[in-house]
Amino acid sequence: MIASDFIIDLSIVRDRIPSPDVYPFNLPFVDQLDRLKIDPKVTLFVGENGTGKSTLLEAIAVAMGFNAEGGSRNFQFSTHESHSELHECLRIAKGFRRPRDGYFLRAESFFNVATQVEQLGVEDGYGGRSLHQQSHGESFMTLLNERCRGLGLYFLDEPEAALSPQRQLAAMKRMHELVKLRSQFIIATHSPILMAYPGALIYQFSSEGVRPVEYRETEHFKVMHEFMQGPEAMLNAMLPRSPGAGFP
Numbered sequence: 001m002i003a004s005d006f007i008i009d010l011s012i013v014r015d016r017i018p019s020p021d022v023y024p025f026n027l028p029f030v031d032q033l034d035r036l037k038i039d040p041k042v043t044l045f046v047g048e049n050g051t052g053k054s055t056l057l058e059a060i061a062v063a064m065g066f067n068a069e070g071g072s073r074n075f076q077f078s079t080h081e082s083h084s085e086l087h088e089c090l091r092i093a094k095g096f097r098r099p100r101d102g103y104f105l106r107a108e109s110f111f112n113v114a115t116q117v118e119q120l121g122v123e124d125g126y127g128g129r130s131l132h133q134q135s136h137g138e139s140f141m142t143l144l145n146e147r148c149r150g151l152g153l154y155f156l157d158e159p160e161a162a163l164s165p166q167r168q169l170a171a172m173k174r175m176h177e178l179v180k181l182r183s184q185f186i187i188a189t190h191s192p193i194l195m196a197y198p199g200a201l202i203y204q205f206s207s208e209g210v211r212p213v214e215y216r217e218t219e220h221f222k223v224m225h226e227f228m229q230g231p232e233a234m235l236n237a238m239l240p241r242s243p244g245a246g247f248p
């Protein structure tokens, strides 16, 4: 299989940083952004809330020509200007091939984008049904199955937000098909299921910055694993309770 490599790596151009003390330039990962390799297939941003995963994902997507609020590349609208200026300071090393397809999915503005899509009539390929007549998870799966066609560059921010564990597995299967159709994914996620994608390059974001990490070394895997092996032990240690009371 030929690698996609629409994006090879990215780095920050320090001369362009207007003020290092304000958002987004004060986020811990910015200091270490000298060269962040991007996997030709699947790169995952994981880590604690507020460490900057969405900020970086959005900056890369915007630098690649996507709308900050999500959608495809030929789709430009804005309901509010909330995006950061980080994209102006990114240098992205691109491969020689251009993506033919692409989508920036943000769980938080997915319906907003769907509304605009319908009002403008600018997109097809949503399975012939309005996304608003489908549940959040159904509409996401429709998007992945019907709108995403391969040879694509896909940015997903917490796609698991809408999905049951079964559907997360189905989404991973579809991702794999799209990878085989020479697509490249960059995904911010808290899902230990999606993180298990074989061979994915996982970056853990934290207050220390960003570093590559193995699947089983992620906090998400370790915490979920310990919890699922025996919820009672963790809950007993965590939750104060009156003497004699037990968990069911």
Ligand SMILES: Nc1ncnc2c1ncn2[C@@H]1O[C@H](COP(=O)(O)OP(=O)(O)OP(=O)(O)O)[C@@H](O)[C@H]1O
Binding pocket: 023, 027, 047, 048, 049, 050, 051, 052, 053, 054, 055, 056, 082, 188, 205
């Ligand atoms: N427009 C903004 N102005 C100022 N600070 C912001 C802005 N957007 C986000 N932040 C702050 O930047 C930090 C990183 O936010 P970001 O949304 O990138 O985190 P995240 O890693 O995606 O978190 P989560 O896992 O909760 O989605 C947070 O502390 C957030 O409060």
Ligand SMILES: [Mg+2]
Binding pocket: 053, 054, 055, 157, 188
């Ligand atoms: Mg986020």
